[in-house]
Structures are given as C-alpha cells and as structure tokens.
Amino acid sequence: MFPGGVHSPVRAFKSVDGPPIFIKKGKGCHITDVDNNEYIDFCCSWGPLILGHNHKAIRTTLNKNLKNGTSFGTPTALGNEIGKLLLKNHRYLDMVRFVSSGTEAVMSAIRLARGYTGKNKIIKFEGCYHGHVDSLLVKAGSGLATFGVSTSAGIPESFAKETIVLPLNDLAACEKVLKKNKDVAAIIIEPIPANNGLLLQNKSYLKGLRKLCDKYGALLIFDEVISGFRAGFEGASGHYNIKPDLITFGKIIGGGLPVGAFGGKEKIMKKVAPLGDVYQAGTLSANPLAISAGIATLKELLKKGFYSKLEDKTQYFVNLISKHIKTKKYKVRIQTIGSIFWFSFSNKRAITADDINPEKMSLFRKMHAELLNQGVYLGPSGYEVGFVSAAHDKKTLKKAAKLINAAFDKVMHK
Numbered sequence: 001m002f003p004g005g006v007h008s009p010v011r012a013f014k015s016v017d018g019p020p021i022f023i024k025k026g027k028g029c030h031i032t033d034v035d036n037n038e039y040i041d042f043c044c045s046w047g048p049l050i051l052g053h054n055h056k057a058i059r060t061t062l063n064k065n066l067k068n069g070t071s072f073g074t075p076t077a078l079g080n081e082i083g084k085l086l087l088k089n090h091r092y093l094d095m096v097r098f099v100s101s102g103t104e105a106v107m108s109a110i111r112l113a114r115g116y117t118g119k120n121k122i123i124k125f126e127g128c129y130h131g132h133v134d135s136l137l138v139k140a141g142s143g144l145a146t147f148g149v150s151t152s153a154g155i156p157e158s159f160a161k162e163t164i165v166l167p168l169n170d171l172a173a174c175e176k177v178l179k180k181n182k183d184v185a186a187i188i189i190e191p192i193p194a195n196n197g198l199l200l201q202n203k204s205y206l207k208g209l210r211k212l213c214d215k216y217g218a219l220l221i222f223d224e225v226i227s228g229f230r231a232g233f234e235g236a237s238g239h240y241n242i243k244p245d246l247i248t249f250g251k252i253i254g255g256g257l258p259v260g261a262f263g264g265k266e267k268i269m270k271k272v273a274p275l276g277d278v279y280q281a282g283t284l285s286a287n288p289l290a291i292s293a294g295i296a297t298l299k300e301l302l303k304k305g306f307y308s309k310l311e312d313k314t315q316y317f318v319n320l321i322s323k324h325i326k327t328k329k330y331k332v333r334i335q336t337i338g339s340i341f342w343f344s345f346s347n348k349r350a351i352t353a354d355d356i357n358p359e360k361m362s363l364f365r366k367m368h369a370e371l372l373n374q375g376v377y378l379g380p381s382g383y384e385v386g387f388v389s390a391a392h393d394k395k396t397l398k399k400a401a402k403l404i405n406a407a408f409d410k411v412m413h414k
Ligand SMILES: *Cc1c(COP(=O)(O)O)cnc(C)c1O
Pocket: 101, 102, 103, 104, 106, 129, 130, 131, 132, 190, 195, 223, 224, 225, 226, 250, 251, 260
C-alpha cells in the first residue's frame, strides 16, 4: 500500500529489529500502541513534543480555534501573535516567514541566501541533516573539499555539484574552500548536530564559521529545526551567543503540527517576495490551527524556569545511566546538551561523523529491541538522539534509567 509501509523511511524499523509499532495515542511521556502496550517515549515525535504528548494547552487552543474553521489563505491575527512572540523573545530574528515543514524552511533559506548574495554554492557538513532538500542530500566525494555526490537517486549531478561537503570541526578545511571558491552563497550547519548522533561542536569552531562567513561574504545559516527552542528559547544561537544571518525552524515551533519557519536579519529577509525578488509561497503556510499549537507551545516555553527544570531532569536521568556505565566500565558515553541525549558506543567524544563506528550499531539494535520489550521507546536507529520532555517526571525517568541500565547489562556482557 505504501512504499516500505511508511511515509518517512526511519519509521520502517530497518535499523532495528522487529516490525514497526503502530501508535494510537499519547499522553504526557507515554505512548500506547494499537495492541495496548504502553511505552515511556524518548522519541517525542522526533523532537516537536517538548511539552509531551497531548498537552492540555495545545488541545484547548486547537479546540477553540477549530470552531472558526481550518484555513483561510489570508493573514490572520494568530499569525501576527506568533510573529510578535518570536521577535520579542529571540534576539537574532528581525523578520520571519512561516512555512509547513523543516525541509521547506531550509530549501527557502538556501534560495534566499543565493538570491541575496548572487552566489551559487553551499557548504554543508558531513553528519548534518537538513531535510530532504535536493542539493543537501549530498555527501562528500572522495578526498577533502571535493564537490558533493548525491545520496539519493533522482538528484541531478549538476545540483549535487553546487554543494561542497566538509567534515565538522575543521575550520582550516573550510577556509581553504572559501579562499579558492568565490561562489559560496552560504554555509549551512546544524549548530547542534543531532541527526547523526549528537556531535556537539566547540563554541570556538562555530564562532570561527561566523568569522569566515564575514571574511568571505557568505551567509551563515543555522539550521535549528531540532535545536531551536530546545537548547533554550533562542536555541543554539542563544546558547553559543552567535548571530547567524538566517535561522531555520521546524519541529517544536509547531507544537506537533506541521509548521516550519525561516528568519533572521532584516536586510536579508527583505529580499523575500513580495517585498523582494526571491520567490517563496505556500497555500497552507501559517495555517491558523497549526500556528495556534505553536503559540501555545512557545508560551509554555517562556514560563519562568521552564528550561532549567527540563534540563535538571535530563541531567538527573543521564547521570543515573552514566554512573552505571562507569561502574561497569562499558565502552559507552552519553553525549548530552539541554534535554537531548545520545548513546555513543565508544569512550571517546564523538565530534565528527567519522567518530561514529557503524559496526557498533548492532549493539543499539539489541538495546532497542530489549527496551521495546520492557516498555521504553527510543527512536528506531542508533543515529537518532533521545528527547526528554516537560512531561517526563523524575519517577518515570528513574524507572526508564533502570530499564536502560539493565538493557546495557544484557547487551554489553559478552
Ligand atoms: C527534522 C529536520 C529537518 C527537516 O524537517 P522536516 O519537518 O522533517 O522536513 C531539517 N533540518 C533539521 C536539522 C532537522 O532536524
């Protein structure tokens, strides 16, 4: 009926054992499958559900706004409300445009960067994911600083060639390319790379990219589709105190409904149609229902102490596991920031894509199956990070940590 039975590839459980589970409902930090098995959820719909499942504030606003209809294709007061909320509370946003997914946000930001600079090439990094945008489904060719090779069929070689793929954490490689190639419109990076493990970068590296962009006349795009509103309200930009030229959003910004956005400096955003000549449009963009869910979410995030509470809980949870790992001397590390965590099957800090050993993913595969059995749901791939939501209480986190530790004992003892 559907290709691979799914509508997004990783849902098919190809990287873990067993058939995919079908979820019928979620509440707080739990999800329930169609066979009535309950799981403590650390996937949280891949990140959007920072408030947990079926949050009351979101349900209430959706019910209320639904009474007025679902879509008008005109500006709405809700659109203005979320705009004000964003601009007032995010130092690095002068203007913003709403779209319907993270991919769409990235695709539009790339077009804008090209339109604004009049240049064509994009630099991206191995180990960062930016949605299924043609020119970004690209990996490094052989040798450093070569033009990209597409990772998907259906992408013309000429598109892939517009992308230059570099390793993370290597400023010198980046400068070398910028020096040689005057046609770079933008550097795009997940400032907190969280789609291929959690490859936390050094602040000095990110600051270095900012400087290189200024020096060589390229724009710096922070893809904050995951990190936005996750690593604090201002995301990674605020966390590292770096002002990108453009920022892309998705996931949390829609509170579990399809919303994306891109925004940044006014002089750049003014190039977007109808104010400027970079075309961008969407029939359902800033859909009032989806936006109302976004507003309800952002308002919760802005409550005093929201992030400190969430991050304290995450630390509590992570510490319970890392203590166990240390005691048992397992070759595992938990890499974590804010309310994101990731199990790395190595003792060394993973900072580039090459630091991840694909052979170790068989350990995750076993962990995942064991935990599923025990009622803990992790994203179905060892490259996926876990999310703690505001709905995860300490008691449940303690229970989950115990089950995870027991799963490590089962998997690592051999
Ligand atoms: C999820 C993600 C995207 C793609 O967003 P979609 O809403 O799935 O299109 C892009 N960039 C990053 C960093 C993401 O995590």
